[in-house]
Amino acid sequence: MDSVLSIKDLKVVFSGFQALKGVTLDVGDREIVTIIGPNGAGKSTLLDAIVGKSPVAAGHVYYHGREITNRSPHEIARMGLGRKFQNPNVYNGLTIFENILLALKGEHGIFSSLTSKLTRAKKDKIAWVLDRIGLLDKAYMKVSSLSHGQKQWVEIGMVIAQDPSIILLDEPTAGMTSDETHLTGEIIKIISQDHSVVVIEHDMEFVKQIAQRIIVLHQGEKLAEGTVSEVQNNPKVIEVYLGRERIDVAA
Numbered sequence: 001m002d003s004v005l006s007i008k009d010l011k012v013v014f015s016g017f018q019a020l021k022g023v024t025l026d027v028g029d030r031e032i033v034t035i036i037g038p039n040g041a042g043k044s045t046l047l048d049a050i051v052g053k054s055p056v057a058a059g060h061v062y063y064h065g066r067e068i069t070n071r072s073p074h075e076i077a078r079m080g081l082g083r084k085f086q087n088p089n090v091y092n093g094l095t096i097f098e099n100i101l102l103a104l105k106g107e108h109g110i111f112s113s114l115t116s117k118l119t120r121a122k123k124d125k126i127a128w129v130l131d132r133i134g135l136l137d138k139a140y141m142k143v144s145s146l147s148h149g150q151k152q153w154v155e156i157g158m159v160i161a162q163d164p165s166i167i168l169l170d171e172p173t174a175g176m177t178s179d180e181t182h183l184t185g186e187i188i189k190i191i192s193q194d195h196s197v198v199v200i201e202h203d204m205e206f207v208k209q210i211a212q213r214i215i216v217l218h219q220g221e222k223l224a225e226g227t228v229s230e231v232q233n234n235p236k237v238i239e240v241y242l243g244r245e246r247i248d249v250a251a
Helices: 043-050 073-079 097-102 109-113 120-132 148-160 176-192 204-212 228-232 236-241
Strands: 005-013 015-027 032-036 058-063 081-084 166-170 196-200 213-218 221-226
Touching: 005 043, 005 196, 015 043, 015 058, 015 097, 015 109, 015 196, 015 221, 032 043, 032 204, 043 166, 043 196, 073 081, 081 148, 097 120, 097 148, 097 236, 120 148, 120 176, 148 166, 148 176, 176 196, 213 228, 213 236, 221 236
Parallel strands: 032 196, 032 213, 081 166, 166 196
Antiparallel strands: 005 015, 005 058, 213 221
């Protein structure tokens, strides 16, 4: 399996506290990798380190074989790593269509993006993105009128519009209804047809829905790795994270 993202012995230290203690993992082309673990396990710190938001004390981050360790977040984003944070960062006063237009790769500035000529290629790309996130029929609705879950989908669409080869999602279902959570899982599976996806998540039913491979972090270290079935039956994972109740993997 060719790695889109490769992390080798990554360490992050905050004021003497080791937030990551030598984490190693790989993400393959168009693979969905889900990262789980208790609060404080280092999950968000790992994403921050990948995209240059948190300084790496030791170890390496490679993107398509090219080292990107401690590069600026802007430079890393331009290379093709897209990240969505926990809270939706969207333009509520604009339509869904306009939000995606602003995010298109190569667009710079709100005014120039909205006033420049809207080519057929741009229209087609926006329609393609909206179809991927299930909002094509709502393209001209104001974002302010959307539900919390729909706003999350708009931001996922804004990430897709930047043409990343890998998308990092930090708790994308936080605050969603059960129906929205399920639809988000289906959206992620559609996205993975063209992109690698890394998801941090707490909802184990959602993890079961999407995960091809699970990484379990605990106290800044990788505790386990494998399929849902392998992880749910791992004694160490049961002890520190899942408790005595195993994930129900029945269909």
